[in-house]
Structure formats: structure tokens, C-alpha cells
Amino acid sequence: MDAQAAGGVDAPDAESFGCIDWAAPWFAPFAERGARWQCSALDGPEPFLATLDADACASTCVTGRGLPLRFVTQTQLPVDTAYEAHIAATGRVPTRHNLHDFFNALVWLAFPRLKAGLNARQAQAIERDGVGAVRGAERDALTLFDENAALFVTTDDALTEALVAFDWRRLFVAGRSSWGTRCEVHIVGHALLEKLISPYKACTAHAWIVGAPQAYFGWPEADRRAWLDETTACALAQAAPTSRAFAPLPVLGIPGWCAANADATFYDDTGVFRPGRRAAA
Structure with a gap:
């Protein structure tokens, strides 16, 4: 997810939200929440983020260091701060109005402990090894x-x-x-x-x-x-x-x-x- 640190510009596939087929077997397990989020996404970035964050607030989900899960705009990710480290330190997931981040958020709500475990491992590896041109074997596997x-x-x-x-x-x-x-x-x-x-x-x-x-x-x-x-x-x-x-x-x-x-x-x-x-x- 390091690419997220590049900036807050929405990717050009935002209009593709309408292409999701919730009857497909890979999407069906996410359909109940996903179809509702899809409607918000089609209404625009602000309704989209508000819907995601409301569901996070209503849940008991936490990030890698036990902080309550929240979804925020990509602009809240500070320059020169690793995406995964920011999530672990603040509980806030920088989120763009695109399919990639849409599915990331869906998995957070569907498998919260798994995602928190990944986030904890990623943050530990960043603290230990820093952020360089090469992630290293552990962060590669986590990614x-x-x-x-x-x-x-x-x-x-x-x-x-x-x-x-x-x-x-x-x-x-x-x-x-x-x-x-x-x-x-x-x-x-x-x-x-x-x-x-x-x-x-x-x-x-x-x-x-x-x-x-x-x-x-x-x-x-x-x-x-x-x-x-x-x-x-x-x-x-x-x-x-x-x-x-x-x-x-x-x-x-x-x-x-x-x-x-x-x-x-x-x-x-x-x-x-x-x-x-x-x-x-």
C-alpha cells in the first residue's frame, strides 16, 4: 500500500463503481454492506467517505495498535509518513474515492482482526527497518x-x-x-x-x-x-x-x-x- 503515500488525487476509475456485480461469487460475501457503499460512492467522494466512516464508528474494529478504526481523506496522510505506520499510530485509514480503497475498506470491516494483524506487523517492520527504496522480505510478504x-x-x-x-x-x-x-x-x-x-x-x-x-x-x-x-x-x-x-x-x-x-x-x-x-x- 506504499503507493498511497504518493498523494491524495483520486484515481481515474472512480466512475467504475457502477461496474460491480454483487452476484459474482467473489463479491457476494461483501454484497450487503458493499451495495450500500456503492450507492454512496456513486453520489461522490463526500457521501462515500461519510458512509464508510459511519460504519467504522458503529463497529468495534481497531487498527494494529488497538485504536478505533476510522476512514479519513487521503489528504490527512502527512507527507513523508508511511501509510501503514500512520494507520497504526492514529487509527485513521487515508482513503481515496476509488475502487482500490473501496475494497480495502470492505475487507477492514469484514475481516477486522486479520487487517489489524497485518497493520501491526507492517508498522513493526517499518519501525525496525525504516522506509527505503526496497521494502524487504517481510514487508513484501505482508503486502x-x-x-x-x-x-x-x-x-x-x-x-x-x-x-x-x-x-x-x-x-x-x-x-x-x-x-x-x-x-x-x-x-x-x-x-x-x-x-x-x-x-x-x-x-x-x-x-x-x-x-x-x-x-x-x-x-x-x-x-x-x-x-x-x-x-x-x-x-x-x-x-x-x-x-x-x-x-x-x-x-x-x-x-x-x-x-x-x-x-x-x-x-x-x-x-x-x-x-x-x-x-x-
Whole structure:
């Protein structure tokens, strides 16, 4: 998110708010709040920010150092101050009137503990290492998580093995009936959500694997999300992620996420569903 420090000018995609399809499986979990925010965004920057901040005020969400979450204009980010450090120190998230920051705010409200955990780690790394031309391995991995992560939740180790081994046919074809009963995906990377406004076959997430208890898929959706938020936040508190902790996941390969993948030949495209070094080994 370092690019946010560049200034407060709204990106030119503000008019694209009207293009969000809340019926799409990657947006549907955010639809209830997101559709309301979308209406405010279409009314302009001021109603947009007011709606976001009202929801933050009504929540119990906090940022990386326990301060109440608030959304403020990008102009409140001081010059030469790192975006993540500012959030941790003040509780205020500088926000532009664009899709990128729209989805960032949605993820903050949907997975508040996860986002606070990421913010805490990012702020710690900045304090320790400073802000230079190169972020360093830890901040790179945290940025991957923040921008492009999907949580791959499963009760079946064989499905984890298939994902890590790039065994796409075992994961998506032979294991097709397992989706929704033994594994599922939650997208938490806001840049990835932004990309999925116009989905394309090669769109790939950095999948963070979460092993769940056998009872998980019998829980109500709200309980699953709360457990996932807490579990991921606890993992982040124990150790910072590394880039090797993620597995590539072409998101349009997920059963039900693309009509074309009902035909098994969809996965024959090795330009997208690559064998990978791990599978070759």
C-alpha cells in the first residue's frame, strides 16, 4: 500500500463503481454492506467517505495498535509518513474515492482482526527497518497478503496437498464435490478484488492455507468468517508470513466461479494451470 503515500488525487476509475456485480461469487460475501457503499460512492467522494466512516464508528474494529478504526481523506496522510505506520499510530485509514480503497475498506470491516494483524506487523517492520527504496522480505510478504491474498480453508489435507503440488485436476476436477463441503476460498486481498471487476482466466491469488476443524462447514456463514478472522489474526501475531507461505491459486478455476470450468478441458491451459516447480520435483 506504499503507493498511497504518493498523494491524495483520486484515481481515474472512480466512475467504475457502477461496474460491480454483487452476484459474482467473489463479491457476494461483501454484497450487503458493499451495495450500500456503492450507492454512496456513486453520489461522490463526500457521501462515500461519510458512509464508510459511519460504519467504522458503529463497529468495534481497531487498527494494529488497538485504536478505533476510522476512514479519513487521503489528504490527512502527512507527507513523508508511511501509510501503514500512520494507520497504526492514529487509527485513521487515508482513503481515496476509488475502487482500490473501496475494497480495502470492505475487507477492514469484514475481516477486522486479520487487517489489524497485518497493520501491526507492517508498522513493526517499518519501525525496525525504516522506509527505503526496497521494502524487504517481510514487508513484501505482508503486502502480498494485504493486496492479493485468498484464504484457502479446508478440512482435508489431501486438498491442501493438491494445491501445494499444483495438481489442478485433483483439486478442481476429481475434488470438485469437495468445494463447499471440505474447502472454500475467501478473498481478502483488496487489489485482487479490484482486478475481479473484469475477471480473466489467468487472475491468480496468493493462497494462504488455513486448516479448519471438521465441524467448520456445518457452522453458519457468520460463524465461519469470525473463526477465520480470529484464526488468521492469531497466526499473524505468532509469526510474520514469508513469500513461500503462499500457494498460487487461479481463482477462475474454483468450481462455481466460472461457467466455463464445468468442462474439464478448461484446466488443460498450462499457461494458467501450470505444473509448477514443486509438482515437477
